[in-house]
Amino acid sequence: MPFIDRADAAAQLARALAGHAGKRPLVLAVPRGAVPMGAIIADALGADLDVVLVRKLGAPGNPEFAIGAVDESGWTYLTPYAAAAGADSEYIDRERAAQLEVLRRRRAAYTPGREPVRATGRQVIIVDDGLATGASMIAALHAIREQKPARLVCAVPVAPPRTLELLQPYVDEVVCLETPAGFRAVGEFYRDFSQVEDAEVVACLKGR
Structure with a gap:
């Protein structure tokens, strides 16, 4: 290893x-x-x-297998095989909402009381x-x-x-x-x- x-x-x-x-x-x-x-x-x-x-978006019935990911703004990347894995638009909307809630909790826990460090420039x-x-x-x-x-x-x-x-x-x-x-x-x-x-x-x- x-x-x-x-x-x-x-x-x-x-x-x-x-x-x-x-x-x-x-x-x-x-x-x-x-x-x-x-x-x-x-x-x-x-x-x-x-x-x-x-946060990654897990596949239906297999949450460890990523069919995409979402950032804090809600922007979502989907893999080319998301549909083949059984992820229709309704499933993706539900999974995105669930993972955005996880992101909100993590931001509050990890960096309380301050804004994220800006990357500009x-x-x-x-x-x-x-x-x-x-x-x-x-x-x-x-x-x-x-x-x-x-x-x-x-x-x-x-x-x-x-x-x-x-x-x-x-x-x-x-x-x-x-x-x-x-x-x-x-x-x-x-x-x-x-x-x-x-x-x-x-x-x-x-x-x-």
């Missing part, structure tokens, strides 16, 4: 992103798993840290702990692109090659450490892929 745990993956990503140090970058982590990683990378690069909130690095379909990352990239950053970077430890191709229209640079052809799940590339809890996310963001 290429990564011991998320801390190991973050340290490796920080080295790969070293060229962004000294440019006052903004690291935006996708909760929950990537937030501890984002904290490590932000510290290494001298960057600010915040979260970018998106900045070097922005969006971090996740790995990509499968890429739906959540596409929603995150779209959300931040709307703020007109100077440069938009996607940084992940592992993703299949086809997913990285799907990201290209949304991003200026992709940093990905492992691109296995035989990809099945992100967790297979970590020795320890324990779930990150909300309390750890809040602790990482506190005082940032």
Whole structure:
């Protein structure tokens, strides 16, 4: 396995992103798993840290299988196979509404009393702990692109090659450490892929 745990993956990503140090970058982590990683990378690069909130839309009867994703504004990305997975317009509307409610709760819990850090005119690095379909990352990239950053970077430890191709229209640079052809799940590339809890996310963001 290429990564011991998320801390190991973050340290490796920080080295790969070293060229962004000294440019006052903004690291935006996708909760929950990537937030501890984002904290490590932000510290290494001298960057600010915040979260970018998106939620995948799960397939009917299989919520772990992403048929798309939604950002805080309600903008929705749908995969080409969403309809084939049984997601009609009524299902998508219900799933979007449910996930937007999760996003509202997370924003209130993670960054209480302050607005999200603005990305306008900045070097922005969006971090996740790995990509499968890429739906959540596409929603995150779209959300931040709307703020007109100077440069938009996607940084992940592992993703299949086809997913990285799907990201290209949304991003200026992709940093990905492992691109296995035989990809099945992100967790297979970590020795320890324990779930990150909300309390750890809040602790990482506190005082940032």
